[in-house]
Amino acid sequence: MENLLEKIVKDNRSLTKEGKVATYIPELANGNGSALGICVITKDKEIFQAGDFETKFTIQSISKIVSLMYAIKYTGIDTVFKKVSAEPTAYGFNSIVNLEVKNYNKPLNPMINAGAIAVASMLKGTTSNEKFENVLNFIRQICNNNEIQLNEKVYLSEKRTGHRNRSLAHFMRSTNVIEGDVEEILDVYFKLCSIEVTCKDIASIAAMLALDGVLWHNDERIIESHIAKMVKAIMMTCGMYDASGEYAVKVGIPSKSGVGGGILATVPNKMGIGVVGPALDEKGNSIAGIEVLDQLSKELNLSIF
Numbered sequence: 001m002e003n004l005l006e007k008i009v010k011d012n013r014s015l016t017k018e019g020k021v022a023t024y025i026p027e028l029a030n031g032n033g034s035a036l037g038i039c040v041i042t043k044d045k046e047i048f049q050a051g052d053f054e055t056k057f058t059i060q061s062i063s064k065i066v067s068l069m070y071a072i073k074y075t076g077i078d079t080v081f082k083k084v085s086a087e088p089t090a091y092g093f094n095s096i097v098n099l100e101v102k103n104y105n106k107p108l109n110p111m112i113n114a115g116a117i118a119v120a121s122m123l124k125g126t127t128s129n130e131k132f133e134n135v136l137n138f139i140r141q142i143c144n145n146n147e148i149q150l151n152e153k154v155y156l157s158e159k160r161t162g163h164r165n166r167s168l169a170h171f172m173r174s175t176n177v178i179e180g181d182v183e184e185i186l187d188v189y190f191k192l193c194s195i196e197v198t199c200k201d202i203a204s205i206a207a208m209l210a211l212d213g214v215l216w217h218n219d220e221r222i223i224e225s226h227i228a229k230m231v232k233a234i235m236m237t238c239g240m241y242d243a244s245g246e247y248a249v250k251v252g253i254p255s256k257s258g259v260g261g262g263i264l265a266t267v268p269n270k271m272g273i274g275v276v277g278p279a280l281d282e283k284g285n286s287i288a289g290i291e292v293l294d295q296l297s298k299e300l301n302l303s304i305f
């Protein structure tokens, strides 16, 4: 497997030149656009890594699946889905149009920014810091890694420049999708996006989902099986934003991307995969990362379809 992963990284490395690191959050412009790495954790607890797997990156939108799981676990399915739907969108991840013209002001799904901000408003905790710490500790537990922490520079950079997210949040405050202090809710959201991880960390989260909610490193159940299945279904239909349909046809594995360059991919009952490649395509997905997953999916017949 390690040889196969090395080959796939090598075959796709030149593609990193065709993408660009995200710059709309100024601090992300310092990411390493030529990095490409992968980690696979199998259901038999084997770990395989290749390429620049040690590269650290901010989790960005991949945090949306973790906060969704946490919110469903502690706030309840009904409460969460009263405020956010589970329908794919044809618009970009930070688009505002649907909020006014579709779905009675309810964000279409928890994988786009509006939906994730709504989920952040429902997390367990009395202060914004406690809400963030609760989800951070949840991630640490899933990844068996207490070193995972906030990248303060990315967080401050996003907080300073996050006007589109502010507009989404204020719009949702005006329609009562979110309640309470908008800036505090955004603070939780910005911090969650700025958690720093490696491929192995996101592969661990993916492995837990592949095992329907059981931690691969100690066999402990962390979420109920039906929640894991629901999250994987939402990833398959919405996880790559407005590229989700094409990605389902091409790769066929429930996945979630982030503008830090990570893609988390979970193959039910088989393996969790984490890929990093900070050079992105125009939709905000890792350009080489998608091709790495496409090749791996075809080599190992991983499509769920």
Ligand code: DON
Pocket: 059, 060, 061, 062, 093, 094, 113, 158, 165, 193, 257, 258, 259, 260, 283, 284, 285
């Ligand atoms: O809110 C934002 O714009 C970022 N913190 C996260 C967006 C993101 O990762 C979209 N990804 N492809």
